[in-house]
Amino acid sequence: MIYPKIPLAQSIIEICHAKGVHDIIISPGSRNAPLTIGFTNNPRFKCYSIADERCAAFFALGIAQQTHKPVAVVCTSGSALLNYYPALAEAFYSQIPFIVISADRPFDKIDIGDGQTIRQENIFINHSLFNANLSADATEFNDVFINEAINVAIARKGPVHINAPFEEPLYETTNKLSIDFNVTGLNLSQRLVNVDDIIAYTTLWNYSNKILVLVGECAPNSIEQEWLEKLAQMPSVVVMTEATSNLHHSSFITNIDALITPFLNADFLKLQPRILITFGGMIVSKRIKAFLRKYKPRHHWHIDEQRAYDTFGILTKHFQVEPNQFFRQFLPFVKNTESDYKTFFEKIHLKRKTKHTEYLSSVAFSDLKAFGIIFSNLPKNLQLQISNSSPIRYAQLFNIDMSIEVFCNRGTSGIDGSTSTAIGAAIGSQKPTVLITGDVGFLYDSNALWNNYIPKNFKIILINNGGGGIFRILPGHEEIDTFNTFFETSHCLTAEHLSKMYQFDYVIASDSKSLVKGLKYIFEKNEQPTILEVFTPTRENDKLLKQYFKELV
Numbered sequence: 001m002i003y004p005k006i007p008l009a010q011s012i013i014e015i016c017h018a019k020g021v022h023d024i025i026i027s028p029g030s031r032n033a034p035l036t037i038g039f040t041n042n043p044r045f046k047c048y049s050i051a052d053e054r055c056a057a058f059f060a061l062g063i064a065q066q067t068h069k070p071v072a073v074v075c076t077s078g079s080a081l082l083n084y085y086p087a088l089a090e091a092f093y094s095q096i097p098f099i100v101i102s103a104d105r106p107f108d109k110i111d112i113g114d115g116q117t118i119r120q121e122n123i124f125i126n127h128s129l130f131n132a133n134l135s136a137d138a139t140e141f142n143d144v145f146i147n148e149a150i151n152v153a154i155a156r157k158g159p160v161h162i163n164a165p166f167e168e169p170l171y172e173t174t175n176k177l178s179i180d181f182n183v184t185g186l187n188l189s190q191r192l193v194n195v196d197d198i199i200a201y202t203t204l205w206n207y208s209n210k211i212l213v214l215v216g217e218c219a220p221n222s223i224e225q226e227w228l229e230k231l232a233q234m235p236s237v238v239v240m241t242e243a244t245s246n247l248h249h250s251s252f253i254t255n256i257d258a259l260i261t262p263f264l265n266a267d268f269l270k271l272q273p274r275i276l277i278t279f280g281g282m283i284v285s286k287r288i289k290a291f292l293r294k295y296k297p298r299h300h301w302h303i304d305e306q307r308a309y310d311t312f313g314i315l316t317k318h319f320q321v322e323p324n325q326f327f328r329q330f331l332p333f334v335k336n337t338e339s340d341y342k343t344f345f346e347k348i349h350l351k352r353k354t355k356h357t358e359y360l361s362s363v364a365f366s367d368l369k370a371f372g373i374i375f376s377n378l379p380k381n382l383q384l385q386i387s388n389s390s391p392i393r394y395a396q397l398f399n400i401d402m403s404i405e406v407f408c409n410r411g412t413s414g415i416d417g418s419t420s421t422a423i424g425a426a427i428g429s430q431k432p433t434v435l436i437t438g439d440v441g442f443l444y445d446s447n448a449l450w451n452n453y454i455p456k457n458f459k460i461i462l463i464n465n466g467g468g469g470i471f472r473i474l475p476g477h478e479e480i481d482t483f484n485t486f487f488e489t490s491h492c493l494t495a496e497h498l499s500k501m502y503q504f505d506y507v508i509a510s511d512s513k514s515l516v517k518g519l520k521y522i523f524e525k526n527e528q529p530t531i532l533e534v535f536t537p538t539r540e541n542d543k544l545l546k547q548y549f550k551e552l553v
Helices: 009-020 034-040 055-066 080-095 139-155 195-205 225-232 256-260 265-271 286-294 323-333 343-362 367-376 390-395 416-428 439-444 469-473 483-485 496-501 512-524 542-550
Strands: 024-025 048-049 071-075 100-105 130-133 160-163 211-215 239-243 273-279 299-303 315-319 383-386 405-407 433-438 460-466 505-509 530-535
Touching: 009 034, 009 139, 009 160, 024 034, 024 055, 034 071, 034 100, 055 071, 055 080, 055 100, 055 315, 055 416, 071 080, 080 100, 080 160, 130 139, 139 160, 195 315, 195 323, 211 225, 225 239, 225 323, 239 343, 256 265, 256 286, 256 343, 265 343, 273 542, 343 542, 367 390, 367 460, 367 512, 367 530, 367 542, 383 416, 390 433, 405 416, 416 433, 416 439, 433 439, 439 460, 460 512, 496 505, 505 512, 512 530
Parallel strands: 024 048, 024 071, 071 100, 100 160, 130 160, 211 239, 211 273, 273 299, 299 315, 383 405, 383 433, 433 460, 460 530, 505 530
Antiparallel strands: none
């Protein structure tokens, strides 16, 4: 086997292997040559080469999102490292294990005018869970920091940074290891709710006739069906789930925005919970957040092993356990308190669904109509990646088949890496994968297609409404040059030539009939990745969406 001659590079590579870090995404460079040589010449690692560091990082994020194991990204020194920041921040807020390994110049070369040098130590300090600033020669201490960084990424589910200074020569190799490296163990003990808390908080639960359970992003099949069934049977409990929750039950309220947007004050007062219970990742719905900030519950409990955000300004208890463990310990002591809380909202929800169907059947072709057709024609048992801005908000209005796994980068809610993440996720899951994205997000991350690993059955459904359509439905929209240029980013670009350049099959749709036909076509063809570009009317989408909410009453 071929090893880099530099001992520090050997330590990083061997400790990564010992701790199960086997997916390595490398961006070309010279300073990281010792790492590149070591990782790529070792059959225990699966290495990918992606030139654009921002795309490489989101690609790695997608793999880690699916495997739930840390993935390492490796880059050269200088500004290359800065391009990892958007994906690292997403990993931080989405609690995804993620390891940045950056090559650096030796410390004495920084800030003296030497080429390709920046201050790399602690560069991600605001969003990295651990920063291992290594030295070129202190081997024993390097091993401690490398071990700790990887342990933290696994145990705390987030990003860490390992910064490794290498002095030239960089390309020398050897046939055997020259180091004795140390590997430290990782203790992952299961946390439990203490008995006093169970007694106190089940008492609160049993004296409350209005409990709202709000579920954000969850991994598919992460919550045991037994607990979902018990929650569904409780008349005092309303469960609201987002598209990214991957939880399914006929009694759960899925289309949150469609339910509450037409509410009057009396409805809000009726819905106002005494106890709010949340688990899962970030909440998409602005309307439910606005409601809970105005009509505050008496108690807000958040269930998460790592952290709790006071999203609604009323957090009263953080249960630092995994949700299944919480329900396992709590639900045996919870009573079915008499209440009309659930039945009241089930009736409204049923009415909204009827109105939804009526409006969708008659509305003109638009973003709303297109999303309705798309979600009605998706095959079962696929992975669905949805980009931020309009696509994820439209997805909240529709029911998605329970066999479909739904993901979105909601940690930072950015549009910058949705395509790269989706490609990485397709590789990480080995499942047929569809990305639904908007035109601005797609163009912004178009370097994601500069990728030699895209599965042949990977599909992109691109909604092209000629700009950032979401800004048309926000307060302050005016049909003036400033809005069109600086907010909506109006354009006349298409994906046609990008498709040809990156050897994607390309199909277009501009009405309901051609969209149904296009969807049928792309799901029958798996010889090469495909883009279905759907053109919708720029200046009609917002009007039809606003009218949709009015029609729900």
